[in-house]
Amino acid sequence: MFRYTLMRLGIFAGCLVVVWGLVYSGIAPRGLGDANYMWVVLLALVISAPISFVALRKERDRASVQVVRKVDRIKANLEANRSQEDGADDSARAQGQTS
Template sequence: MLRYTLMRLGIFVGCLVVVWGLVYSGLAPRGLGASNGMWVILLALVISAPISFVVLRKERDRASVQIVERVDRAKANLDANRSQEDDADDTARAQGQAS
């Protein structure tokens, strides 16, 4: 998961550098007034999102498999704890009825 995040961040930073260069060289439009920095960031986000979607498909699939495995383990642990509590409760009730 960390690898995917770092790769996505790397694509964004690369797009940010390219967009910044295009804006300051005059090839891309500048923002209005003091909004130039925000314009560069937003444009880099808009460009990097589809690139990340296509380029990082396999890495995203790996990350989702890891997340599913963690969720399944957590569910299994919860079920195991729940069954232990049920067994302890059944044992206590059986001892209470035997007395």
């Protein structure tokens, strides 16, 4: 998951540098007034999103498998804890009825 995030940030940083260069060379519009920095960041986000979606497909699938495994492990641990509590509760009730 950490690797996917770093790759996403890398693609965004690359797009930010390219957009910054295009804006300051005059190829892309500069934005309105003092909004130039915001324009560059938003344009870089809009460009990097589809690139990341296509380029990082395999890495995203690997990350999702890791997340699913972790969630399944947590569910199994919760179920094991729940069954232990049920067993302890049942034995305590059984001892209370015989006394």
